[in-house]
Amino acid sequence: MISEHLPVLQVVVPLIAAPICILLRRDDTAWGLATLATWISFIIAGSMFVEVQSAGALSYALGSWPAPWGIQYLVDPLNAFVLLVVSGVSAVVMLFARDSILDELGRERENLFYCAYLLVFAGLLGVTITHDAFNLFVFLEISSLATYVLIAAGRDRRALVASFQYLIIGTIGATFIVLGVGFLYAMTGTLNMADLADRVRAYDTNPAIIVAYAFLVIGATIKLALFPLHLWLPNAYTFAPSMVSAFLAATATKVGFYVLMRFVFTVFGPEFSFDTLSVGLPLAILAIVGIFATSIVAIFQNDVKRMLAYSSVAQIGYMVLGMSLATTTGVAAGLIHLFNHSLIKAALFCSVGCIVYRLGSSHINSFAGAGRRMPWTMAAFCAGGVSLIGLPMTAGFISKWYIILALLERGWWPIAVLLVVSSILAVIYIWRAVEPAYFREPPADAGPVSEAPLVLLTATWILVFANIWFGIETSLNVGGAFAAAESLLSGYAP
Amino acid sequence: MTDDVVLRVLAKQMIPFILLFALYVQFHGDYGPGGGFQAGVLFGAGFMLYGMVFGVTTLERLFPGGAFRIGIAAGVLLYSAVGIAGVLLSGNFLDYNVLAADPKAGQHMGIIVVEFGIGVTVAAVMIAAFYAFARPKA
Numbered sequence: 001m002i003s004e005h006l007p008v009l010q011v012v013v014p015l016i017a018a019p020i021c022i023l024l025r026r027d028d029t030a031w032g033l034a035t036l037a038t039w040i041s042f043i044i045a046g047s048m049f050v051e052v053q054s055a056g057a058l059s060y061a062l063g064s065w066p067a068p069w070g071i072q073y074l075v076d077p078l079n080a081f082v083l084l085v086v087s088g089v090s091a092v093v094m095l096f097a098r099d100s101i102l103d104e105l106g107r108e109r110e111n112l113f114y115c116a117y118l119l120v121f122a123g124l125l126g127v128t129i130t131h132d133a134f135n136l137f138v139f140l141e142i143s144s145l146a147t148y149v150l151i152a153a154g155r156d157r158r159a160l161v162a163s164f165q166y167l168i169i170g171t172i173g174a175t176f177i178v179l180g181v182g183f184l185y186a187m188t189g190t191l192n193m194a195d196l197a198d199r200v201r202a203y204d205t206n207p208a209i210i211v212a213y214a215f216l217v218i219g220a221t222i223k224l225a226l227f228p229l230h231l232w233l234p235n236a237y238t239f240a241p242s243m244v245s246a247f248l249a250a251t252a253t254k255v256g257f258y259v260l261m262r263f264v265f266t267v268f269g270p271e272f273s274f275d276t277l278s279v280g281l282p283l284a285i286l287a288i289v290g291i292f293a294t295s296i297v298a299i300f301q302n303d304v305k306r307m308l309a310y311s312s313v314a315q316i317g318y319m320v321l322g323m324s325l326a327t328t329t330g331v332a333a334g335l336i337h338l339f340n341h342s343l344i345k346a347a348l349f350c351s352v353g354c355i356v357y358r359l360g361s362s363h364i365n366s367f368a369g370a371g372r373r374m375p376w377t378m379a380a381f382c383a384g385g386v387s388l389i390g391l392p393m394t395a396g397f398i399s400k401w402y403i404i405l406a407l408l409e410r411g412w413w414p415i416a417v418l419l420v421v422s423s424i425l426a427v428i429y430i431w432r433a434v435e436p437a438y439f440r441e442p443p444a445d446a447g448p449v450s451e452a453p454l455v456l457l458t459a460t461w462i463l464v465f466a467n468i469w470f471g472i473e474t475s476l477n478v479g480g481a482f483a484a485a486e487s488l489l490s491g492y493a494p
Numbered sequence: 495m496t497d498d499v500v501l502r503v504l505a506k507q508m509i510p511f512i513l514l515f516a517l518y519v520q521f522h523g524d525y526g527p528g529g530g531f532q533a534g535v536l537f538g539a540g541f542m543l544y545g546m547v548f549g550v551t552t553l554e555r556l557f558p559g560g561a562f563r564i565g566i567a568a569g570v571l572l573y574s575a576v577g578i579a580g581v582l583l584s585g586n587f588l589d590y591n592v593l594a595a596d597p598k599a600g601q602h603m604g605i606i607v608v609e610f611g612i613g614v615t616v617a618a619v620m621i622a623a624f625y626a627f628a629r630p631k632a
Contacts, residue, residue: 008587016574019567063580063588 003047007060007073010044010083011126011139013037018118021111028098030111034118035094041125042087045080052080053483059131067131068195074131078266078484081335082128082258089250089342089463090121096350096459097243103357104155104241113153117247119146124255133181133267134191136259140177140223144170147252154239162235169222169232176219177259183212184267196267205276213272216263217279224256226283226320227290230313237309238362242353245305249312249345254338257319261331264323265488274326283324288418291317295425304352304433305362308345311388311429314422315341321415322403326492328485329409333402335481340387340395340470347384347463351377354452354460367433369442373449378437380460385430387467390423394471398478498547505547512540520613524602530609534616541617542624550628559625562618569615576607 002009017037024030048058052075060073075083097117105113123143130136148170152163185191187208188199203209218229225233233253237245264273274280291314298310315337322334352362354377359366371378387394400419407416442449451457470477516536523529545553577588585592590604 005581005587008581012574012577012587016571016578019570022563022567061586064586064591 003051005060006044006048006051007058007075007129008062010041010048010087010129011073011122013040013044014118014122014125018115018122021115021118024111026107026111030114031094031098031101034114035091035097037118038087038091038094038121041121042091045083045087045125048075049080049084049480052077053480068190068192071135072131072192073129074194075129076484077480077487078261078335079128079258081480081484082254082338083125084480085254085339085342086121086124086128086251089346090247092459092462092466093243093247093250093346093350095462096246096353096456099453099455100243100353100357101241105153109153113150116146116149116153117244119143120150120247120252124251127255128258131193132191133184133193133196134178136262137174137178137181140259141174143252143255144174144223147248150244150248151236151240153244154241156239158235159239162239166232166236169229173219173222173229176215176222180212180215180219180263183208183215187212193262193267197269200268200272210277213263213268213277216267217260220256220260220263224253224260224320225313225316227286227294227313227317230290230294230316233313234306234309237312237349238303238306242305242349242356245309246346246349246353249308249349250342253312253316254342257316257323257334257338260320261323261334261488265331270326270489270492280324280326283320284415287317287321287324288415290314291321291419291422292425295422295429298429299425299432301429302364303362304355304364304367305349307429307433308348308352311426312341312345314426315345315388318399318403318419321419322406325406325410325412326489327406327409328482328489329402330406330485331488332478332481332485333399333406335484336402336477337399339477339481340399340467343395343463343466343470344384344387347380347460347467348388350456350460350463351381351384354380354456357452357456358449364433364436365443368436368440370436370449371434371438373442374451376457377452377460378434380457380464381437382434383464383467385426385434387471389426389430392471393468395467395477396471398471398474402478501547505543509540509544512543513537516540516613516617520609521606523609524605530612531616533609534613534618535620537613537617538620538624541621545624545628550625550630554625554629557621559622559629562622562625565614565618566622569611569613569618572611572614573608576604576611580604 014037017033021030021033052058057074057076061067062071101110101113120143123139123146126139127136127143130139148163148167151166152160184196187203188196190196190199200209222229237249294310294313298307301307301310319334319337322330322337355370356362358374387396390396390400404416404419516533519528519536520530520533541553580589580592581587583592590601591597593600593603
């Protein structure tokens with residue numbers, strides 16, 4: 001009986017856990033409940049992923065109202081894949097959360113923090129699972145509003161400014177999305193995505209449809225922080241608590257990328273997007289310029305969290321580049337990188353979180369001598385860095401491999417060369433944090449510093465091992481991504 | 495402001511009617527314009543008026559901040575409970591038809607309880623927001 005309700009339970013479990021967190025006492029129970037809800041969501045996502053691969057898409061009618069009228073949840077190969085990534089990485093990051101949040105936030109606001117976290121989590125899952133364009137906007141707002149709270153929870157007062165900055169830009173993004181949905185609704189009279197896809201074809205290049213398209217694509221690119229609409233991201237990731245940076249870097253922008261794909265491929269269809277409007281070229285140009293511009297900016301950052309934040313924007317460029325090719329390999333490469341980059345950035349932000357836990361700062365100077373004083377933490381950081389650069393036997397290599405493969409397939413080999421060059425930029429900025437850790441002495445006045453607590457290290461190392469595992473045994477990430485890409489592009493050739 | 499007799503008397507006269515009107519908007523919501531959101535805001539406004547005229551500390555003695563925190567959570571939980579009840583009665587999530595023997599009565603019941611949940615949460619959030627701004631800084 002329970003299995004048919006899995007699509008709705010995916011969202012409802014964290015959504016119900018959130019208000020309960022408010023009522024709990026100020027001890028570890030709020031964390032325990034949030035972790036439990038996250039793991040249950042992960043198990044649900046995993047079982048739906050398996051079911052979708054074997055039995056095809058799962059549909060769920062909320063309130064039993066049938067599809068074009070009521071809100072429909074539809075789990076197809078694409079969002080089953082994204083749900084798995086989002087819930088899986090969150091489940092590991094929650095293990096990291098308890099000590100890290102207690103250290104950075106204190107008991108006082110802990111249960112409210114976990115309430116906000118669960119709302120973000122439920123919102124992101126809801127955006128991913130829903131097949132209703134307006135419901136998508138509602139969930140996007142739930143997750144965004146709660147995200148502002150998470151970012152503002154940072155201990156530095158600049159976190160408030162960062163959060164406010166994100167609030168302004170994020171609200172503009174959400175407004176664009178609701179305007180786009182409004183235009184579509186005015187033209188077609190429907191909100192269900194499959195129904196929209198059928199009806200939108202009839203309008204061909206009607207200006208109202210093109211305006212809707214522009215609003216939706218720009219709104220989604222703000223949410224996923226594609227260059228040059230990424231300006232909210234570096235501050236938000238830098239000043240948020242460590243666990244929040246790891247969580248958001250692994251999930252929020254990925255769901256933004258999913259929203260872009262959903263509208264471009266499912267609602268408007270690849271023919272309209274890539275042949276009629278040829279949106280592939282501008283996206284590819286922005287992606288490539290973004291990869292280089294933000295990687296170079298990352299090199300000059302002195303705060304490691306800020307450096308990783310700029311690196312995230314560059315990595316989003318790789319995903320969008322893959323998607324903009326509109327080939328099965330290209331779209332799959334974008335999705336593979338979505339999966340792998342979640343693991344890479346979660347591992348890196350968690351290891352920086354360990355440094356912050358012991359040394360109180362993520363400035364490059366505080367890394368001095370950390371290689372000897374916190375060997376396991378720095379080893380995890382190096383492993384994550386290697387995966388980010390894309391050396392063989394790591395997840396990052398698999399992503400780059402498929403992106404370059406997709407570029408060569410289309411004959412864009414100069415771009416493929418540029419991508420290899422961009423990896424060198426990643427070597428430089430990762431080295432800037434590694435160098436002081438191993439080759440510089442800790443400051444003379446520094447007190448004794450021990451290795452990070454076992455719990456934090458365990459969570460970090462689970463993510464590091466995932467990076468290595470999915471760099472060798474790729475049937476899950478590559479297989480899932482190709483299944484999703486084929487379902488999006490069925491019957492289309494660029 | 496607490497010394498202004500006209501204001502105090504007027505506020506005292508008005509608050510019961512504001513709260514009553516909020517309840518009317520709440521429970522008339524399924525026949526006419528209204529529902530949980532509007533009713534919650536009106537209900538909250540009644541409390542805010544009291545707080546502004548008689549002082550936030552007086553209001554807080556009547557309703558401590560913790561009570562509103564429970565209200566915020568309770569409304570959402572009530573809403574979700576209706577959804578889960580649909581699942582337990584072998585319908586889908588938020589399926590009101592199965593809540594009563596007659597689907598029409600079930601829809602009626604479902605929407606009233608759900609709207610009540612919304613009303614509770616919205617009123618509690620409004621008052622909590624008022625506290626957050628008006629309470630003297632510790």
